[in-house]
Amino acid sequence: MADMADLRLVHLSKQFAAAAAVHDFSLDVSEGELMCLLGPSGCGKTTTLRMIGGFITPDAGDILIDGTSVLRQPPERRPTAMVFQRFNLWPHMTVTDNIAFGLRLRRLSTSTIERKVTETLALVGLPGAGGKWPHQLSGGEQQRVAVARALVLEPKILLLDEPFSNLDARLRVRMREELKTLQRQVGITTVFVTHDQEEALTLADRIAVMNKGVVQQVDTPSALYRRPQALFVADFIGAMNFVQTQYSRARGAFVSGGVGVAASGNWTDGQAVTMAFRPEDVMFVEGDSGVPGQVRRVVNLGHYLEITVDCPGLGAIKVFADGQHPATDGQRLSVFLRRILLYADGTSVTEIDTPRLSRLPPADTLQNSATA
Amino acid sequence: MTAVASALRERAGGLLWFWSIGAFRRTLPWLFLAALAVFILGPLLSLILWAFAGQWFYPALLPDEFSLKWWSVVFGNRSVVASIKNSLVTAPVVTLLSAVICLPAAYAFARFQFPARRALLLSFLTANSFPKIGLYISIATLFYRLHLMTTYWGVVLIQLVGTLLFMIWIPAGTFRGINRSLEEAARDVGASGLRTFFQITLPIAMPGLLVAGLFAFLAAFDEAQGTLIVGSPNYITMPVMMYTLVLNYPQPVGAVFSILLTLPSLVLLLLAQRLLRQGYLAAGYTL
Numbered sequence: 001m002a003d004m005a006d007l008r009l010v011h012l013s014k015q016f017a018a019a020a021a022v023h024d025f026s027l028d029v030s031e032g033e034l035m036c037l038l039g040p041s042g043c044g045k046t047t048t049l050r051m052i053g054g055f056i057t058p059d060a061g062d063i064l065i066d067g068t069s070v071l072r073q074p075p076e077r078r079p080t081a082m083v084f085q086r087f088n089l090w091p092h093m094t095v096t097d098n099i100a101f102g103l104r105l106r107r108l109s110t111s112t113i114e115r116k117v118t119e120t121l122a123l124v125g126l127p128g129a130g131g132k133w134p135h136q137l138s139g140g141e142q143q144r145v146a147v148a149r150a151l152v153l154e155p156k157i158l159l160l161d162e163p164f165s166n167l168d169a170r171l172r173v174r175m176r177e178e179l180k181t182l183q184r185q186v187g188i189t190t191v192f193v194t195h196d197q198e199e200a201l202t203l204a205d206r207i208a209v210m211n212k213g214v215v216q217q218v219d220t221p222s223a224l225y226r227r228p229q230a231l232f233v234a235d236f237i238g239a240m241n242f243v244q245t246q247y248s249r250a251r252g253a254f255v256s257g258g259v260g261v262a263a264s265g266n267w268t269d270g271q272a273v274t275m276a277f278r279p280e281d282v283m284f285v286e287g288d289s290g291v292p293g294q295v296r297r298v299v300n301l302g303h304y305l306e307i308t309v310d311c312p313g314l315g316a317i318k319v320f321a322d323g324q325h326p327a328t329d330g331q332r333l334s335v336f337l338r339r340i341l342l343y344a345d346g347t348s349v350t351e352i353d354t355p356r357l358s359r360l361p362p363a364d365t366l367q368n369s370a371t372a
Numbered sequence: 373m374t375a376v377a378s379a380l381r382e383r384a385g386g387l388l389w390f391w392s393i394g395a396f397r398r399t400l401p402w403l404f405l406a407a408l409a410v411f412i413l414g415p416l417l418s419l420i421l422w423a424f425a426g427q428w429f430y431p432a433l434l435p436d437e438f439s440l441k442w443w444s445v446v447f448g449n450r451s452v453v454a455s456i457k458n459s460l461v462t463a464p465v466v467t468l469l470s471a472v473i474c475l476p477a478a479y480a481f482a483r484f485q486f487p488a489r490r491a492l493l494l495s496f497l498t499a500n501s502f503p504k505i506g507l508y509i510s511i512a513t514l515f516y517r518l519h520l521m522t523t524y525w526g527v528v529l530i531q532l533v534g535t536l537l538f539m540i541w542i543p544a545g546t547f548r549g550i551n552r553s554l555e556e557a558a559r560d561v562g563a564s565g566l567r568t569f570f571q572i573t574l575p576i577a578m579p580g581l582l583v584a585g586l587f588a589f590l591a592a593f594d595e596a597q598g599t600l601i602v603g604s605p606n607y608i609t610m611p612v613m614m615y616t617l618v619l620n621y622p623q624p625v626g627a628v629f630s631i632l633l634t635l636p637s638l639v640l641l642l643l644a645q646r647l648l649r650q651g652y653l654a655a656g657y658t659l
Contacts, residue, residue, distance in 0.1 A: 055556055075559040082560045087551035090558070092575045101571075102561030146557075153561055 005066045005079070005156035005189055006031050012051060012061035020044040021213040022051070025061070029157075032187045034180070036200040039210035040236070045193045046161055048210075052191060053082045053159050065156055081150035082159040086166045088146035089134040095121070095145050096130035102153045120152040121145075123182065140171045147179070151186065158183075158190040164199070176203055197237050201225070209233045231346045234276050241282075241317045243275040254342070255360065257313030259291055261340065262356040274343040279306070279320040281338040284327075290334035291357055293317075295327050311335060313359075422627035442624040446632070455613035456632065459593060462524070462609060463636075466531045466592035467585055473532075474539035475581070479569070481540065482547035496540045499533055507533070508598040515602060522606040530598035535588035542587065546580025547573070579647070586644050590637055 007029040014022045022044040029035045037045035050056045052063055054075035062069050070078050089098050096117055103113045121127055124144040134142060143163050150158060160179075164172045180203055183190050194200050200207045201221045208218045209232070217229045228234035235242070245254035245261065249269040253260035261275065284290075293311035307319040307327050319335070321327065337357065342349045390396050422428070426439030446452055480486070481493050499507065511530060512521065520526035550573060558568040574581075596611035604612060610633055618626045 053556075053560060055559075075556070076562045076564060080560070082557070084553040084557060087553045088557060090554060090572055090576070092578075101558070101563070105562045105567075149557075149561065 007052070007157050007189055007191070008062075008064040008067075009048070009052070010062040010064065012048065012058050012063065014044075014047055014051060014056060014058050016047075020047050022047050022058075023213045025210075025213075025215055027208055027215065027218060029189055029191060032189055034183050034190045034192060034203060034205045036204035036207045037191065037193045037210060038197060038200040038204075038207050038236075039195065041195055042212075043210040044213040045195075045210050047213075049082075049159050049161055049191060049193045052157065053080050054078045079156035080159055081153055081155035081157075082161065083143070083146045083150050083163045085162045088149075089137075089142055091134050093134075094130065095126075095132050095134070095137070098134070098145060099130075099149045099152050102149070106153075116152055120148040123151065123186075124148045125178065139167050140175055143167070143175065144178075147182070151182075151188070156189065158188045160190065160192045162194055165194070165196070172199070179203065201237070209236060211236075227348070227351065228276075228341070229348045231274060231276075231343045231348075234341065234343065234348075239279050239318060239320075240276050241279065241314075243314050243317075245273050245275050247271045247273060251360070253358065257315075258360050259311070259313030260358045260360045261352070262358065263342075263352065265350070271344065273349065276341045276343060277337050277339065279318040281340075282309075282317060282319040283336045283338060284319075284321070285334050285336045290336040291359065293333060293335050295329055295331040295333065298327050298329060309333070309335060419627050419630050422624050423631050425624055442622075442628045445621075445625055446628045451608065452613055452617070452629070455608045455610050458527075458607060459610040462527055462531060463589055463593040466528050466535060467589045469528065470532055470535040470539045470588050470592075471581075471585060474536060475543055478540050478543035479547050479573075481544040493540070493544070496536050500537050504534075505597055505601075508601050511598075512601050521602060522604070524607060527599050527603040527607050527609070530602045531592040531595045533598065534591045534595055538584050538587040538591060542584035543577065543581055546577045546584075549580075550576050582644055582647055586640055589640065593636060594633075 007027075009025055009027040012022060012025040020042045025044075025048055027035070037048060039045050047056060051058050054070070054073060054077075058071070063071055065079055070080075089095075090101070093101065099117045099120060100113050103116060108116075117130060118127075121130060124147055126141060126144055126148070129137070129141065129145070134145075137145065146163070147160075163179075164175045167175060176199060192200075192203060194203075201224075204221060206218060206220055207224055209216045209224065209230075211232045217224060217233050219227075219229075224233065225238055228237060234240050243256050245256040247253075247263070247267040247269060248255045248260070249267070251260055252264075253262045254273055254275060255261075256275070267273075291311050291314060293309040293314075295307060296310050296316065297308045299306040299308075303322075305321045305323060305327065307321055308316055309319055310316050314335075317335070327333070337355055339351065339353050340355050341351045421435060423442065424438050424440070425435035426437035426441060428435035481489065508530065511533075515521045515526050515529075520529065554576065555568050555572055558572045559565070563571065594611055595609075596614070599607075599609050600612045600615070603609065608616075610629070614626070614629060614633065617629050
């Protein structure tokens with residue numbers, strides 16, 4: 001249906017007095033790709049999207065669609081179509097008129113317009129809704145019409161600004177799946193803005209994680225989850241335990257409280273390193289081989305248990321376990337880590353598979369923390 | 373409430389015995405409403421009776437005879453008919469002119485940030501914040517020099533002053549209430565800024581603009597002070613003529629003219645009510 005096109009953002013920058021700024025943002029979105037801009041509110045993801053759509057002029061940098069700069073074009077001339085968070089449809093027009101508005105501006109024949117509107121309404125799963133008024137539609141249907149209105153013009157790039165954030169959770173999940181299917185079917189290059197990591201992980205081909213106007217990491221969902229390059233990403237995507245450690249040359253290990261993690265390589269003595277591990281990478285082991293701990297709390301989340309364990313040296317850590325290994329409050333056990341990531345100065349240094357944990361005589365008294 | 377009631381009962385003893393009767397308490401609001409209706413509609417009713425009364429002597433409750441003779445007196449008077457004509461050709465022109473001048477300004481106040489925005493917006497209140505008569509006198513001295521006194525355009529300009537407030541403040545609020553993404557969505561699908569305003573913003577704002585137009589029309593139509601100073605004796609409108617009629621003619625003539633003066637407002641209000649109900653229904657969707 002749409003022409004395939006790629007999108008390139010080159011050193012894009014925008015400063016504001018109040019709104020979220022963007023610093024030196026570069027990103028390549030390839031043909032037919034669904035790219036998510038993910039980050040907390042105020043990270044500049046919407047600002048970036050609005051710059052692509054032409055509603056904000058960047059201070060510096062360039063936006064290329066199919067290798068051509070669109071910077072000098074106002075929104076109405078850009079080959080982009082935007083779906084907004086809410087207040088998408090014009091209340092004084094029927095669904096058909098809403099969708100046909102852009103087509104009529106292009107002076108297409110009445111029969112062509114009629115055919116395209118019917119086709120697009122069928123595409124978004126609302127055949128026969130053309131005669132309705134926006135206020136007669138549910139929130140989900142309104143957003144579907146908004147998507148139809150964007151797609152009917154066969155834009156090169158589809159831009160979506162948190163389009164489902166005003167819908168209830170169940171509908172949001174369904175709309176997400178529908179959008180993914182639709183995007184595959186049409187094959188349109190898409191940029192999707194969200195603050196919901198789950199939404200980004202399920203929808204996107206690739207995700208650009210942003211914080212404070214700076215891109216932290218651009219990667220596929222699985223790579224982003226498995227190997228977060230920055231401490232911010234590690235914290236933002238999924239649940240993660242963090243432990244502050246210091247390298248001890250004498251022991252050849254990162255030390256936190258009474259626990260040591262053996263590390264090879266050349267480290268400076270006393271270097272501060274943040275150790276991170278996923279709750280699903282924590283295992284309970286028999287006997288003396290692991291780090292001893294005591295179960296503080298067990299929360300049953302249906303298909304798995306979320307267990308909080310107090311481990312001297314590691315602090316309170318979160319563990320995901322299946323129902324096969326039931327734990328009870330106050331139970332004493334030993335934990336073992338399958339895989340850890342190490343961060344220094346906020347960026348990833350290395351990862352260690354099946355690290356060797358050791359219990360040390362209580363010499364260090366470092367502060368520990370764990371977050372998820 | 374009950375505590376107060378019981379305290380009252382104790383204090384007043386048997387005097388407020390009727391307070392305990394439920395039926396009495398339930399009728400109380402209706403009594404208030406009825407009193408209010410009499411207060412507002414009573415004079416209107418007597419106005420209608422006076423307008424159609426041929427003869428009405430005290431102490432008769434109703435006129436002794438009904439007739440249309442005062443209506444023929446009013447419509448037979450050339451200067452009275454001229455004043456009706458004058459009012460009908462000024463008030464709509466004032467309203468339209470006010471809309472043409474004020475609506476773009478209201479849009480700017482709602483959408484753009486510029487220096488002294490608040491101060492300018494407040495300045496439209498100043499015309500209504502001190503006695504207008506002083507303002508009109510000083511405007512009149514200016515009009516003398518510009519040869520606008522006792523002319524049609526002089527009257528239009530002086531009536532314009534009173535409409536500015538309505539035509540700036542109400543539309544500015546209406547425009548501000550329209551979400552920007554509705555306009556951005558239109559730009560996004562290819563509409564220019566001007567087309568977006570006329571095909572998206574203006575239709576959505578219409579209910580609010582109609583209310584503003586209604587108020588402006590009534591302000592212009594009812595304006596008497598400034599019109600008297602600037603327009604008389606050559607250019608007399610209905611409210612100005614009212615002074616003459618009340619002072620120099622029998623009472624029924626004033627009543628007839630009052631009804632004529634009320635008629636446009638009444639028609640417009642009924643019309644606006646229908647339009648508004650439809651307009652707000654269309655606009656009142658939420659996500």
